[in-house]
Amino acid sequence: MQRQTIDPQRPVSRVNPFRVMSVMERATELEKQGRDIVHMEVGEPDFSTAPAIIEAGKQALDRGLTQYTPAAGIPELRDCLVTHYAQRYGVSVARERIFITPGASGGLTLLANLLIAPGDGVLLSDPAYPCVRNFIHLMSAEPQLIPVSLEQNFQPGTAQLEAHYQPNSKGLWLASPSNPTGTILQRPQLQAACDWVRGKGLHLLVDEIYHGLHYVDDLPSVLELDQSCFVVNSFSKYYGMTGWRLGWIVVPEEFVSVTNTLAQNLYISASSIAQYAALAAFTDEARLVFEQRRQAFRERGDYLSKALKEIGFILADSIQGAFYIYANISKFSADCEQFCHQMLEDHGVAITPGTDFGEYECKKFVRFAFTTDMASLQQGVERLRKALI
Numbered sequence: 001m002q003r004q005t006i007d008p009q010r011p012v013s014r015v016n017p018f019r020v021m022s023v024m025e026r027a028t029e030l031e032k033q034g035r036d037i038v039h040m041e042v043g044e045p046d047f048s049t050a051p052a053i054i055e056a057g058k059q060a061l062d063r064g065l066t067q068y069t070p071a072a073g074i075p076e077l078r079d080c081l082v083t084h085y086a087q088r089y090g091v092s093v094a095r096e097r098i099f100i101t102p103g104a105s106g107g108l109t110l111l112a113n114l115l116i117a118p119g120d121g122v123l124l125s126d127p128a129y130p131c132v133r134n135f136i137h138l139m140s141a142e143p144q145l146i147p148v149s150l151e152q153n154f155q156p157g158t159a160q161l162e163a164h165y166q167p168n169s170k171g172l173w174l175a176s177p178s179n180p181t182g183t184i185l186q187r188p189q190l191q192a193a194c195d196w197v198r199g200k201g202l203h204l205l206v207d208e209i210y211h212g213l214h215y216v217d218d219l220p221s222v223l224e225l226d227q228s229c230f231v232v233n234s235f236s237k238y239y240g241m242t243g244w245r246l247g248w249i250v251v252p253e254e255f256v257s258v259t260n261t262l263a264q265n266l267y268i269s270a271s272s273i274a275q276y277a278a279l280a281a282f283t284d285e286a287r288l289v290f291e292q293r294r295q296a297f298r299e300r301g302d303y304l305s306k307a308l309k310e311i312g313f314i315l316a317d318s319i320q321g322a323f324y325i326y327a328n329i330s331k332f333s334a335d336c337e338q339f340c341h342q343m344l345e346d347h348g349v350a351i352t353p354g355t356d357f358g359e360y361e362c363k364k365f366v367r368f369a370f371t372t373d374m375a376s377l378q379q380g381v382e383r384l385r386k387a388l389i
């Protein structure tokens with residue numbers, strides 16, 4: 001009998017692998033051959049999880065807290081998030097509306113299933129985090145890409161939303177700060193997006209996974225402006241818990257019951273150990289560690305941003321959030337993949353090509369992640385200087 005293959009008509013055939021993964025694999029291969037590689041491709045903090053959280057995780061294991069939890073998560077952790085929204089943003093969010101998920105990825109999967117039907121269109125910025133496009137494809141729906149440029153801070157304005165709106169558009173999915181650009185939606189811009197979405201009767205989802213890792217004074221949660229929106233967040237980035245696989249979503253009141261049903265069916269619950277460990281993320285001890293790390297990211301980002309501009313990359317004036325710089329390479333190359341290949345093979349610097357993140361001008365851009373220590377960043381900059389100046 002002939003072996004089955006994936007039918008190219010099926011939605012799964014439209015899901016692309018991350019190019020950053022092949023950059024990482026090749027970098028590791030070169031390291032095994034004895035080469036020294038500076039890693040600026042990795043989208044996760046280089047710091048390990050804060051000691052208080054690790055200790056809480058160990059205690060959870062010792063106490064045998066190893067069973068499934070309620071699908072929505074343990075009440076204590078959801079309550080910590082209620083307090084977090086009240087203290088950090090001054091908004092009141094009922095515990096029922098907060099669902100603990102297996103990473104932001106689990107939250108996005110759930111919300112894609114909840115909000116998107118076959119044939120729907122979902123408006124997205126281009127460039128954006130690639131999984132989002134893929135989730136939409138998996139729902140047999142259509143990502144409706146809004147090209148956003150460096151000049152507009154890589155975030156869409158309402159005129160553009162209006163221009164890309166189609167009769168089948170059902171929602172707008174944004175991220176602030178964004179991956180790969182690190183840019184944020186200013187409060188008036190976010191308010192304008194909320195108003196536009198409401199006027200059109202669409203849903204609005206905002207990925208706030210890089211909240212906390214921001215270097216501007218005002219970074220609003222969309223919940224401050226409109227409680228009918230969907231929020232995705234995670235313990236991965238600011239809280240430094242990528243490998244624990246823990247995130248959360250906030251849904252409007254009327255979606256609580258169906259969200260619970262979907263959570264039960266899709267993953268039963270998030271990891272119990274990770275949830276008990278994450279309770280320690282809300283202690284003063286852990287907060288101090290997060291703040292020190294945020295400062296370290298800021299220093300690295302400021303350094304890298306200045307150095308890249310001096311070399312001839314074109315990028316935003318200042319870093320706003322996350323740990324990414326999305327830089328135009330036109331001065332050096334018209335093909336980001338070739339550029340990244342050359343930087344890695346010939347100069348030992350690993351960076352991610354813009355083609356991972358969308359279509360609009362993607363060949364002219366690369367993403368630098370400042371998720372490595374200052375000495376390594378300096379080494380990387382030195383190598384880029386030698387290669388490009």
Ligand SMILES: Cc1ncc(COP(=O)(O)O)c(C=O)c1O
Pocket residue numbers: 043102103104105106129175178179207209233234235236242246247
């Ligand atoms: C914008 C954005 N959303 C979601 C995720 C997924 O994160 P998690 O580790 O919480 O699943 C990432 C990971 O890089 C991201 O950059």
